[in-house]
Amino acid sequence: MSTVVNSERADPQHPSVPSTPGAWLLGQRDPTRPAIVIDGKTKTFGELISKVNQLSNKFMELGLSRGDVVAGLLLNGSEYYEIALACTQSGLYFVPINTHLAAPEVEYIVRNSNASVLIAHAELADKVIGRVDDAVQHLVTIGSSPAGWSSYESFTDVSDDTPATRSLGSLMMYTSGTTGRPKGVRRPLPDATPESSLGPGGQLLATIGIPPGQPGRHLVCSPVYHAAPGATSLLILHSGHTIYILPSFNAEDVLRSISDNAITSSHMVPTHFQRLLDLPAGVRVGADVSSMQVLLHAGAPCPPATKRAMIDWFGPVLWEYLGSTEGRAATCSSQEWLEHPGTVGRPDPGALVLRGLDGEQAAPGEEGTIYFKASPFEYLGDPEKTAAARWGDFTTSGDVGRFDDDGYLYVLDRRADLILTGGVNVYPAEVEGALLQHPGVNDVGVVGVADPEWGQKVVAVVQLASGFNGDDDLRTALEQHVREQIAGFKRPREYIFVEDFPRSAAGKVSRAKLRELADGQ
Structure with a gap:
C-alpha cells in the first residue's frame, strides 16, 4: 500500500493544536497500529486502509462520481468505518441508515437519497430485498447474498489498494422533520483534500482532553448509524485511537470492557448511565474505571442525580454537549456542570444566540430558540425547511433555552412536541x-x-x-x-x-x- 497524504504539524486554523493525523495517513505511517477491535479480533490501520482503498477503487470502477451516494444498513462492525473512510476520501456521500426502522422507512431513505450503492448486513437485508431493486444500481450484502446482490467480500476484492484520486466526501445523516418525515442533512463538497476536514475535529478533541495523535482506546457501545456515536468514533479513529466495538449496549458487558481493555473514552446517553448505576454494587465495585479520561454524553437531558452519581463513580471526566445532526451547539465539562448545575456549557461569544418570540436576540435570563453557527448544509429536497432553519449565519434544530448572567446556557425544552x-x-x-x-x-x-x-x-x-x-x-x-x-x-x-x-x-x-x-x- 502506498497511499500518500499530506500532514502538517499543527492545525493551520489553530496553530497551537497538533493536527489530527487521519486514518489514511496512519495506515501508511503506522500500519501495525491497532485500529479496530471486535469480538477479540484486531484490524490494524494498515489492514483497514488497504480495504478502504480497495473500496474507493471499486466505487471509481463502477463509475461513481463526485456527489454520488452510498447508503449503508449496517450493524456495528468494521464495515461502517471502511465504507465511511472510502466515501470521505472519494468525494462521495455516505448515508448510514437506522437499523431499527421498519422496511417502508428504510425504503424511503434509500430512494430519497438517490443512492447508487446500498450495502447491508445480511441480517437486515429483508428490509430492502424486492423494495429498492429498481432504484439502486448496485446492491451488496455483508454475509450471505440473495439473488441479484453482490457479496461484500467480492465487491471489495480489488487488486489495487492505492486510490487513483482522492477528494473530500462527507457523511449525509438523516434527521426527522417536524412532521416526522426524515430529511437528509447534506453539506457541500468543496474541492479539497480529505484531510482538510479534520482540523475542527482535532480542535474539539483537544478541548475535551483527547490530544490528536496520542494513543487511546475508545469504546463504541451505541449504534454507529446514529450521528453522535458514529461520527464521534470516526473522528477519534482519525486521531489514532483504537476503536473497541460492542454489538449493542449491555451494562455489564460495557463495564467489563472498560475495565479489561483500559478504555480511555466512550460516548453514551443518560439511559446508559442509569443502567450502569443500576448494576449490583458488587459488580460496580469490582470494575476498574480509572482509565476513563473522557465520557461524552448527549441525546437527552441527564437527571442531576444520575449525573452526580456518575461523576462520583468515574470522576470529573463527563463531557456533555448540546448538538444535533445539523451541528454542535455547546460543550460542558464536569467541573462547569458542578459549578452551574443543569448547564450545557458556555458557548464562545458569537457562536450561539437565542432568538425570542419577537424575532430579536433574547437578553440573559430570557427564553429563546437556540441558534448556533454550523457549517453550511441543506435539507435534501426541502429548500423551505432549509430556509426556515436559518437566521443569518446561524441555524437551529428548534431547541429552547436561556443564558444566565455568566453566559452559561440552559436548555428549557427540546422542541414543543418532540x-x-x-x-x-x-x-x-x-x-x-x-x-x-x-x-x-x-x-x-x-x-x-x-x-x-x-x-x-x-x-x-x-x-x-x-x-x-x-x-x-x-x-x-x-x-x-x-x-x-x-x-x-x-x-x-x-x-x-x-x-x-x-x-x-x-x-x-x-x-x-x-x-x-x-x-x-
Missing part, C-alpha cells in the same frame, strides 16, 4: 399516523411522559372507534399493528383509551391536556 426516549428522537405525528390506520382508532394523540430509565416514554391517548372496547385485546392488536409500521423505539409503551378527545375548535390537538391525562394514570 419526545426524547433513550437518547433518540420520536415525533408524535409519525406515531399518530401509524395508529390512525387501525380501524379501532377514531382519533389519537401521542405525548412523552417522564420515565426514570428512558427519560421519557411514548404514551398514546386513543379515542375509540364505534364498536371497539379499550381492553387488553385492543392493546395487543395496536401493538402488533404499529410493529409493522414503525421502528421499535417509536412504539407506544402505554395506551390510554378515552371517549372525548381534546381538540380545539380549530382542530388542533391539546397536547397539554393529553399530558394531563397521561400523567394522571
Whole structure:
C-alpha cells in the first residue's frame, strides 16, 4: 500500500493544536497500529486502509462520481468505518441508515437519497430485498447474498489498494422533520483534500482532553448509524485511537470492557448511565474505571442525580454537549456542570444566540430558540425547511433555552412536541399516523411522559372507534399493528383509551391536556 497524504504539524486554523493525523495517513505511517477491535479480533490501520482503498477503487470502477451516494444498513462492525473512510476520501456521500426502522422507512431513505450503492448486513437485508431493486444500481450484502446482490467480500476484492484520486466526501445523516418525515442533512463538497476536514475535529478533541495523535482506546457501545456515536468514533479513529466495538449496549458487558481493555473514552446517553448505576454494587465495585479520561454524553437531558452519581463513580471526566445532526451547539465539562448545575456549557461569544418570540436576540435570563453557527448544509429536497432553519449565519434544530448572567446556557425544552426516549428522537405525528390506520382508532394523540430509565416514554391517548372496547385485546392488536409500521423505539409503551378527545375548535390537538391525562394514570 502506498497511499500518500499530506500532514502538517499543527492545525493551520489553530496553530497551537497538533493536527489530527487521519486514518489514511496512519495506515501508511503506522500500519501495525491497532485500529479496530471486535469480538477479540484486531484490524490494524494498515489492514483497514488497504480495504478502504480497495473500496474507493471499486466505487471509481463502477463509475461513481463526485456527489454520488452510498447508503449503508449496517450493524456495528468494521464495515461502517471502511465504507465511511472510502466515501470521505472519494468525494462521495455516505448515508448510514437506522437499523431499527421498519422496511417502508428504510425504503424511503434509500430512494430519497438517490443512492447508487446500498450495502447491508445480511441480517437486515429483508428490509430492502424486492423494495429498492429498481432504484439502486448496485446492491451488496455483508454475509450471505440473495439473488441479484453482490457479496461484500467480492465487491471489495480489488487488486489495487492505492486510490487513483482522492477528494473530500462527507457523511449525509438523516434527521426527522417536524412532521416526522426524515430529511437528509447534506453539506457541500468543496474541492479539497480529505484531510482538510479534520482540523475542527482535532480542535474539539483537544478541548475535551483527547490530544490528536496520542494513543487511546475508545469504546463504541451505541449504534454507529446514529450521528453522535458514529461520527464521534470516526473522528477519534482519525486521531489514532483504537476503536473497541460492542454489538449493542449491555451494562455489564460495557463495564467489563472498560475495565479489561483500559478504555480511555466512550460516548453514551443518560439511559446508559442509569443502567450502569443500576448494576449490583458488587459488580460496580469490582470494575476498574480509572482509565476513563473522557465520557461524552448527549441525546437527552441527564437527571442531576444520575449525573452526580456518575461523576462520583468515574470522576470529573463527563463531557456533555448540546448538538444535533445539523451541528454542535455547546460543550460542558464536569467541573462547569458542578459549578452551574443543569448547564450545557458556555458557548464562545458569537457562536450561539437565542432568538425570542419577537424575532430579536433574547437578553440573559430570557427564553429563546437556540441558534448556533454550523457549517453550511441543506435539507435534501426541502429548500423551505432549509430556509426556515436559518437566521443569518446561524441555524437551529428548534431547541429552547436561556443564558444566565455568566453566559452559561440552559436548555428549557427540546422542541414543543418532540419526545426524547433513550437518547433518540420520536415525533408524535409519525406515531399518530401509524395508529390512525387501525380501524379501532377514531382519533389519537401521542405525548412523552417522564420515565426514570428512558427519560421519557411514548404514551398514546386513543379515542375509540364505534364498536371497539379499550381492553387488553385492543392493546395487543395496536401493538402488533404499529410493529409493522414503525421502528421499535417509536412504539407506544402505554395506551390510554378515552371517549372525548381534546381538540380545539380549530382542530388542533391539546397536547397539554393529553399530558394531563397521561400523567394522571
